[in-house]
Amino acid sequence: MGTDGGRAGATGAAGSLGVGAPVVGVIGAGQLARMMQPPAVALGVRLRVLAARADDCAAQVIPDVVLGSHDDPDAVVAFARGCDVVTFDHEHVPTAVLERLIEQGVAVHPGADALLHAQDKAVMREQLGALGVPVPRWTRLDAASVDAAMHTAAQFARETGWPFILKAIRGGYDGKGVWRIETPQQLREVVETAHERGVELIAEVLVPFVRELSAQVARSPHGQAVAYPVVETVQRDGVCREVYAPAPGLGADRSAQAQRIALTVARELDVTGMLAVELFQTADGALSVNELAMRPHNSGHWSIDGAVTSQFENHLRAVLDLPLGAPTPHAPVAVMANVLGLDLPDVYPAYLHCMARDPGLKIHMYGKAVKPGRKIGHVTVLGDNLGDCVERATHAAAYLRGEIDE
Amino acid sequence: MGTDGGRAGATGAAGSLGVGAPVVGVIGAGQLARMMQPPAVALGVRLRVLAARADDCAAQVIPDVVLGSHDDPDAVVAFARGCDVVTFDHEHVPTAVLERLIEQGVAVHPGADALLHAQDKAVMREQLGALGVPVPRWTRLDAASVDAAMHTAAQFARETGWPFILKAIRGGYDGKGVWRIETPQQLREVVETAHERGVELIAEVLVPFVRELSAQVARSPHGQAVAYPVVETVQRDGVCREVYAPAPGLGADRSAQAQRIALTVARELDVTGMLAVELFQTADGALSVNELAMRPHNSGHWSIDGAVTSQFENHLRAVLDLPLGAPTPHAPVAVMANVLGLDLPDVYPAYLHCMARDPGLKIHMYGKAVKPGRKIGHVTVLGDNLGDCVERATHAAAYLRGEIDE
Structure with missing residues (x-):
């Protein structure tokens, strides 16, 4: 057996990748947990989700569902029993609950100390300032x-x-x-x-930014990290609407700076799993950190269809301390657009229309009831030309929410 | 609403793509049904599987599992209740069972008449001969x-x-x-x-063939069809070991001929869903049909990681009569190698080693216990150069079965 033959991350009962596959527990059963299921199926990794309701997005597609609340320490501890590692769909698990898990010997990734920086905006800014990372x-x-x-x-x-x-x-x-x-x-x-x-x-x-960027990295407990291409995120009313991968016209130096910031934050805060660093860019090109997310992030959904290894697969590989996969893009341009619920009572006819209009469109629906403003899915297109990709993705997203009918 | 706004395929209770998504029933819960789950998650389509055992490959990753036998008419009819359409993981469902389903008003794709040609080698050869399709x-x-x-x-x-x-x-x-x-x-x-x-x-x-090819198409009930690139399949002891996509050195004319054969067979036999036409190629370049498979097929596993729309996604789209997705490859070359069980008691260390050796490797494990000769997974690599891709894929497949230790 080669030098990497040890069992580094999965510490529990998992035997072969047959019926005794490693079990990753995910606290929260929203769309992020849901989108971990496809790579888990491929990798032979089993997911268990802690869901608030039996019809939560992820609970619809994962057999092993435990109903309970993420802020009930007993429920979370019981949920974690039999998991090789516990990770998150969101950042709202109280620190005291995380500490209880760690006391019980559960492997938790990202850990409580790291996660605090994604939960507490003041602690994050103090720490980043101390690291010399630019913050407003x-x-x-x-x-x-x-x-x-x-x-x-x-x-x-x-x-x-x-x-x-x-x-x-x-x-x-x-x-x-x-x-x-x-x-x-x-x-x-x-x-x-x-x-x-x-x-x-x-x-x-109020930063006079000209655009927002996101730099994502995956980092594993043994310290390996990979950086995804830096993307531009287009927000309206504080909600991400589109993502352009890579960020158009971002120079190699700025791109490297953004990736360095994300790699530094991941290493210095001991982040494990996916980290997204949301950045402001001002007219002079300068970057500063807006927020951190320690989980798969909306700015990386393009990677499901657009990269050799998606952010969801690398999140699973990272929290299991498996070697990370290549973040290499499949095409020069990927554009992701969120589908926000509006007032279409039945999305199906629009969904069918969008598939007929654009055979290259990748549609992702989260299994949510449609409510105005709610993220109910996203679409991704790959191509050579940014303008074409933006037109295709935004048309489909608008059509799926019922904004246009042509 | 646009011109394609009708609800063509899903005829059951499916409402929106929220909690009332269309339900595709899959008879059989092997690795093919398992690999339908990732695109079903993305599309917002729900799968229900009829499994012989609770730990079948697909039953591990799909919440809605019905235990029962595919040759028990009552079990199959009960299973189909509430499904918008019923399709298959394998071709072993008896015609009488299929006819019972159709009598009950269940949409079955592919239909019994088409499926007979994948079940009965004599009927298939008679029919193909009558269509002028070359058979030995x-x-x-x-x-x-x-x-x-x-x-x-x-x-x-x-x-x-x-x-x-x-x-x-x-x-x-x-x-x-x-x-x-x-x-x-x-x-x-x-x-x-x-x-x-x-x-x-x-x-x-005994056809003196120099190699074997496979031509795959997806076809929907309303008659739309898409053809995948023709691939070469490498068999040993009657079992597919590797697939090269596209088939190296296959001229444009031969490739078009193979695709035409598959499109003709799909249309004339009224195949719905995925069809694979396995072909012999002789030294003079001539093609003849070896076998048909009316379901996703081992020769198309490369498309999961290597094409804009995988064969599993297009199978779901086809059986729901949704518009089909583009089969466009992501890279000039994709190579898939099957992982056959040998005698490695625990695959995990090998799995970790392969990920560390090749960050671009796509590993797929089916959740099966390891038995000699059994297909327990596959690997795919994408690249520009066939030789490199073959080395990477075959090394990983051999390593994962324990054939080599370096």
């Missing part, structure tokens, strides 16, 4: 009282200017928990509501 | 008695020469049910055993 200027609002928070915010605004951004330190996603503050009155409203709800805030300068 | 010279042995069968075979051998081939009309696969007949004594042994077991035989000339 920010401050933590004094949470002692509304007046104390108003005082910190007013001082921050005096020094950096209006408008500025407030963000909830924990729990935000898809534009939720982020407020653009134009006036002292808006400031007071957000601060008062946050104080009532026990939500702590940071203030951050 | 053959005859049906008289099944009335051993002496009658010997008489027909001897006459066939006198006319066409020794050695020749005997094949069981029904039930053979992977070299089983095929005998190379060198001597009259061998002939008598096979004929006597077949007669005892009630197995009917055909005799066929």
Whole structure:
């Protein structure tokens, strides 16, 4: 047997890759857990999901489903029994629950210390600043009282200017928990509501970015890492609408800088599994970090159809401490567009139309009931020309939500 | 809504592609049904499998499993209830069972009339001959008695020469049910055993082929068809070991001829879903049909990683009468190698080694216990150079079965 013959990551009962395959437990059963199932099927890895409801996206396609809440320590510990490793569909598992798991000897990837940086925006910014990674200027609002928070915010605004951004330190996603503050009155409203709800805030300068980028890496417990091509993400109303892979016109130096930032963050924070570093780019080309996600991320969905190894496969390989797969793209350009629910009662006719219009279109539906604004699927197209790919992907995404009928 | 807005294929209760997605019932739960699950997850299509055992390959990865036998009409009819369409993992469902399903109003693809040609080698050869599709010279042995069968075979051998081939009309696969007949004594042994077991035989000339090819097409009930690149299949001991896509050095004319044969067979026999036409090529370049398979086929596994739309996705799209996806390859060359079980007690260390050696390797494990000679998985590599791809794929396949240790 060769030098890599040891069983590094899977520590449990998994024997052969026959009926005793390694078991990866996924806390949360949304679309990210769902999209782990195709590579798990190929790799011969078994998934077990902790689902809130029996019809959650991932619970529809994975046989081994445990119903329970991600913030119930007993439920999570019981779920983890028999898993070779536990990972996540989302970042909302409380630190105390993660620590209970680790106490019980469960392999958890990413670990609690790493994950804290994706859960707590203040801790992340402090740590990244200490590592010399560029982050926009920010401050933590004094949470002692509304007046104390108003005082910190007013001082921050005096020094950096209006408008500025407030963000909830924990729990935000898809534009939720982020407020653009134009006036002292808006400031007071957000601060008062946050104080009532026990939500702590940071203030951050409004970065005059010209576009947003995402740099994704996979990193395994033994320290191997691979970097995906840096992509551009197009957001509307705080929600990712399209992803262009690779980021058009991004120079080799900037691309390497973004990948270096992601590799540094992954190594220094000991991230295991997929890491996405969301970046702002300003007119002078400079980059700064907006947010981190320690899991497969919307900005990497293009890789399912567009790369030799998708982010979902590399996430599984990483958390099992298996060697990572090549992130090499299949085509010069990949464009992904999210399908947001609008008011189409039955998506099926639109789905059929889109397949007929474009035989190269890759459609992904998450098994969700359609609700306005909800991400219910995505489409990806590959090609040689960015403009063509954007037209094909955005047409299909708009058609599938019922925005257009031609 | 556009012109293609009707609900053509899915006729059952399927509503949106949310929680009421179309349900495809698959009779049989082997690796082919298993490999339908990844595209079903993406398409938002639900699979239900009829499995002989709870740990069958596909039953490990699909939540909706019904235990039962494919030749029990009541079990099959009960299984089909609530499916929008029923399709197959294998071709062994008796015609009477299929007819019961169709009587009950179940949409079955491929249909019983088409499927008969993949089940009965004599019917297939008669029909293909009538269509003008080239088949090797053959005859049906008289099944009335051993002496009658010997008489027909001897006459066939006198006319066409020794050695020749005997094949069981029904039930053979992977070299089983095929005998190379060198001597009259061998002939008598096979004929006597077949007669005892009630197995009917055909005799066929031994085609002096230089290689074997496979032409795959997908065809939908409304008559749309797409042709995959023609591939070369490398067999040893009657079992497919490697597939080269596209077939090296096959001229455009021969390639078009092979695709035309497959499209003709699909249309004339009213095949729905995937069809594989296995072909012999002789030294003069001429093609003749060896066998048909009306389901996803080993010769198309390369398409999972190597084409825009895999054979498994196009099979689902075809049986649901959805528009078909592009079969366009991602790379100039794809090579697939089957992993046959040998005597490696635990595949995991070899699996880890292969991933470390080749980050571009795509490994597929079927969740089977390892038994000598059994197909337990396959590997695929993409590249620009056939020699490199063959080395990478065959090395990994040999390593995973424990044939080599370096």
